Amino acid sequence: MSHVVYRLLPADYGRYRDHLLTLDADSRYLRFGCHMKDEIINSLCDGFSTNYTQHKIFVIEDADLNVIAAAHISTVDDPIEIALSVLKAHQQQGMGSTLMRRCIEWCQNRGIEHGSMVCLASNTAVRKLAKRHGVLIVEDGEALAEIKIPVLNSVSVFNETVDTGLSHLDHMSKLQMKFANTLANILHFK
Numbered sequence: 001m002s003h004v005v006y007r008l009l010p011a012d013y014g015r016y017r018d019h020l021l022t023l024d025a026d027s028r029y030l031r032f033g034c035h036m037k038d039e040i041i042n043s044l045c046d047g048f049s050t051n052y053t054q055h056k057i058f059v060i061e062d063a064d065l066n067v068i069a070a071a072h073i074s075t076v077d078d079p080i081e082i083a084l085s086v087l088k089a090h091q092q093q094g095m096g097s098t099l100m101r102r103c104i105e106w107c108q109n110r111g112i113e114h115g116s117m118v119c120l121a122s123n124t125a126v127r128k129l130a131k132r133h134g135v136l137i138v139e140d141g142e143a144l145a146e147i148k149i150p151v152l153n154s155v156s157v158f159n160e161t162v163d164t165g166l167s168h169l170d171h172m173s174k175l176q177m178k179f180a181n182t183l184a185n186i187l188h189f190k
Helices: 010-022 025-032 038-050 095-108 124-132 154-188
Strands: 055-061 067-074 080-086 114-118 136-138 144-148
Touching (some): 010 067, 055 154, 095 114, 095 154, 124 136
Parallel strands (some): 080 114
Antiparallel strands (some): 055 067
């Protein structure tokens, strides 16, 4: 199944916060590598919004524009860090793989050569995902995955252009449908 990945604008980073706060305890642990309280997630997300040039957030939305899967690229440190999260009800549907491909493509087209991600020994899904995308997992206690980003090429630029265009069309159609449903509900109840 193909999933459309939309890049959030900084003004919409609150939707990413909502997604992270919606993650169940196990998914939070796998995402952050530790148990994360709401207050810490809120503090982290405040930093993303105020320093948006160093944080890129890609999401997969449901029909109601809820973020059901997300990827966060932090360019604060070198190497950059990629983190993925998928709501429990939507796991095992290929969303993580789609997000990983999109993150690698984004980095590739900006000349970023290396990245990293937390890859806990217990997170078999991410370990399989990493292997599928050619990510090297360095075992040192809890695992850290080293991402070797391919060199920029015309195919990656074309793919990103197409992906971005399709994601905007998909997002706009969902916005229009949500507006139409809201309007229909208002008119129906009068």
